[in-house]
Every structure is written in C-alpha cells, then in structure tokens.
Amino acid sequence: METRKLQQTGGRNGSSYLVVLPKDWVLRQNLEKGDTVVVSEKEDGCLIIDPRMRESDESRKTEIQIQSNLRWGITSKYLLGFDEIRVVSDEPITNEQREELKQVIKRFVALEVTDEEDQMLLVQCLVDPSTIPVQKAMKRTNLIASRMLRDALLAYYEGNIELAKDVADRDEEVDRLFFLIVRELRSAIRYPSMADKMGIAPVEALDYRLVVQYIERIADLAVDIAGLTNQPVPKQLAKKIDSVSEIIKEMLVKSLSNLFTFDSDKVAWVMDAEKEMIVRIDEIRNYLVSKKPKISQIHTQILDILARIGESAKDIADLALPRD
Numbered sequence: 001m002e003t004r005k006l007q008q009t010g011g012r013n014g015s016s017y018l019v020v021l022p023k024d025w026v027l028r029q030n031l032e033k034g035d036t037v038v039v040s041e042k043e044d045g046c047l048i049i050d051p052r053m054r055e056s057d058e059s060r061k062t063e064i065q066i067q068s069n070l071r072w073g074i075t076s077k078y079l080l081g082f083d084e085i086r087v088v089s090d091e092p093i094t095n096e097q098r099e100e101l102k103q104v105i106k107r108f109v110a111l112e113v114t115d116e117e118d119q120m121l122l123v124q125c126l127v128d129p130s131t132i133p134v135q136k137a138m139k140r141t142n143l144i145a146s147r148m149l150r151d152a153l154l155a156y157y158e159g160n161i162e163l164a165k166d167v168a169d170r171d172e173e174v175d176r177l178f179f180l181i182v183r184e185l186r187s188a189i190r191y192p193s194m195a196d197k198m199g200i201a202p203v204e205a206l207d208y209r210l211v212v213q214y215i216e217r218i219a220d221l222a223v224d225i226a227g228l229t230n231q232p233v234p235k236q237l238a239k240k241i242d243s244v245s246e247i248i249k250e251m252l253v254k255s256l257s258n259l260f261t262f263d264s265d266k267v268a269w270v271m272d273a274e275k276e277m278i279v280r281i282d283e284i285r286n287y288l289v290s291k292k293p294k295i296s297q298i299h300t301q302i303l304d305i306l307a308r309i310g311e312s313a314k315d316i317a318d319l320a321l322p323r324d
Contacts, residue, residue, distance in 0.1 A: 021049070040196050050191065063088060066097055066121075071104045074123070078108050078179065081187040085123040092118045107172070109180040134184050134200060134208060135260055141177040142215050142256050144170060146249060148222035149309065153245050155229045156302065157238040164226035174219040181212045207319045211259060214312040218252070221305050221312075228298050237299065240287065244280045244306055247273050251313035258320040270317040277310045 007018045029051040031037070038050040063086040064073045070087075077085050087093075087101060101121055105111040110127035148167050155163035185205045188195040195202065233241075251273050258266040281303050288295050 066093060070100060074104050078111060079183050079186060081183055083125045087121040087123060089119050093121060107175060107179065109176050134181055134198060137177055137181050138208065138212055141174055141212060144174050145215050145219040145222065146252055148219055152222040152225040155226055157233045159230060159232040161229055164229035167226040168223050171219050171223050174216060178212055178216045185209050211316050211319060214316050218309050218312050221309050224305055225302060228301060240284050241302065244277055247277050248306060248310045248313060251310060255313045255316035258317060262320055267317050267320060270314055274310055274314045281307055
C-alpha cells in the first residue's frame with residue numbers, strides 16, 4: 001500500500017486536483033502518456049482506477065490446445081469472460097474432435113463455432129453480457145427450476161416416467177443460464193467499468209453468485225426427485241407430501257423476489273415457513289414408520305430432498321439485505 005498527497009492545479013483557486021500514480025504500476029499495466037483509464041466511484045466512496053477499459057467492440061481473445069479434457073478448457077475460458085477462443089492442434093483436427101467440441105459448447109449461451117481450418121476451430125461468444133441483465137437471467141433460472149420441481153413431484157405422484165425424463169432434459173437449460181450468469185458476475189468483478197454498465201455493485205455480485213449456485217442445486221434436486229419416479233403414490237401420502245412442497249415453492253418465490261426488493265416481513269415468513277416445513281416432514285416420517293406393511297423407502301428419500309430444497313430457499317433469504 002502506498003500513500004499519495006492530493007495536489008491542486010491552478011493555485012489556491014484551482015478547480016482540479018491531481019494524484020500521482022505509482023510509476024511501477026503504470027509500467028506493469030503497459031500504460032503510456034495519453035492512454036485512457038476508467039475512474040469509477042464505489043458505494044463506499046472509494047475510487048477505482050481501471051486500466052482495462054473495454055470499448056463495446058473490443059473482445060478478449062485466448063488460445064488453447066485441443067486436449068483430452070476439452071470440456072474443462074472451454075468452460076474455464078468461457079467463465080473467465082473470453083469472447084473468442086481459438087482451439088488449435090499440432091495435427092489435423094479429426095471429425096470426432098470437432099463433434100466433441102460442438103457438444104461441449106452446447107452447454108453455453110451464445111457460444112458458437114464461427115470458423116474452421118484443418119488445425120484450428122474458432123469459438124466465439126456472440127453476446128455482450130451487459131445486454132442480458134443478471135437479475136432477469138436469475139429470475140428465469142429460478143422459474144425453470146421451480147417448474148422442474150413442480151413437474152418432478154407430479155411425475156413422482158403419478159408414476160409418469162415420460163414427464164420425469166422431460167424434467168431431467170430441462171436441467172440443461174438451467175446449466176446454460178448458470179454458466180452465463182457466472183460469466184457475467186465474474187466480468188463485473190474483474191472490470192469495474194462493466195459492473196457500472198450492468199448496474200451491479202461488488203457486494204451484489206458476490207451475493208448473486210451464491211444465489212445462482214443455490215438455484216442450480218435446486219434444479220439438480222428436482223432431477224433427483226424425477227429419478228425416483230416409479231409406481232403411483234397413494235393419494236393420502238401424495239396429499240401429505242404435497243402440503244410440504246407447497247410451502248417450499250412459496251419459500252422460493254419470496255426468497256428470490258426479496259433479493260431484489262427487500263422486505264423484512266418476507267424474510268420472517270421464510271424463516272417461519274422453514275420451521276413449519278420441518279414439523280410437517282417429521283409428521284410424514286412418523287406416518288411412514290407407522291404403516292404396515294412398510295412403505296417404500298423412496299418416499300423417505302423424497303422427504304430428504306425436499307428438506308434440502310427448503311434449506312436452499314432459506315439460504316437465499318439469508319442473503320437478502322437492505323441495500324441502503
């Protein structure tokens with residue numbers, strides 16, 4: 001850490017103030033006289049000097065060698081915010097490798113192969129992160145995950161295998177949105193000028209990163225419920241479990257909406273709802289134990305999964321704090 005004295009230009013009545021930047025820092029950033037930097041003010045009054053000013057038509061480029069773990073290579077570069085990824089090889093790229101790459105990029109929003117050569121594939125991200133608001137993408141992700149939970153439970157109640165498979169297929173869309181949101185949030189943290197453009201404060205970026213992780217987890221848990229679909233569930237038992245799921249669905253709705261518009265009453269409601277959820281789950285467990293002959297352990301697994309979803313909803317509510 002270094003300190004610098006504030007200097008005033010134009011004498012005592014001058015209207016401008018200067019701070020001398022450390023020479024070592026200027027050299028490390030490859031800056032020269034006349035270069036432009038971004039100066040942005042944060043919520044706490046701090047000024048950030050960003051040497052990495054990005055114009056709207058500027059793209060970040062990188063190159064990777066085609067490798068056995070191609071999925072990891074593409075994922076890491078996408079999440080780091082690169083707009084253009086050159087996949088190169090010392091040998092001619094095979095048809096199998098080209099097909100593998102195309103399958104990998106299906107996981108990411110707006111990632112496409114735009115050029116091909118014998119030993120090179122050019123992958124580009126064809127969307128500006130700031131044009132897709134993070135809050136909007138999060139709401140859509142939550143909506144898909146909530147519908148997956150609803151349909152997974154319906155498939156489980158009815159023993160509907162086809163609907164269960166449909167739920168599993170929808171998880172891919174949640175993953176695509178998850179990666180897009182993480183990419184945007186990383187860009188917002190890495191480039192203060194982009195954070196300002198997106199309207200996201202650093203503390204919000206951290207909270208949103210946790211929230212989208214919870215939502216992605218809920219979608220995975222919905223897939224787990226769908227995977228337990230077998231025979232139709234007795235109506236009395238289905239009714240009991242559905243009463244728990246209705247509480248959890250409302251917890252999810254209130255938790256996410258409260259993240260963007262804080263209301264302390266909603267937080268209190270979610271906390272009380274979690275307690276009610278735990279009580280009802282315990283009652284259903286006791287009911288299952290009392291039945292003779294014993295009912296399948298699958299139903300107990302469903303209760304465990306619902307409890308984990310409820311915990312995730314509560315964790316989202318915990319992140320909702322007043323912004324003022």
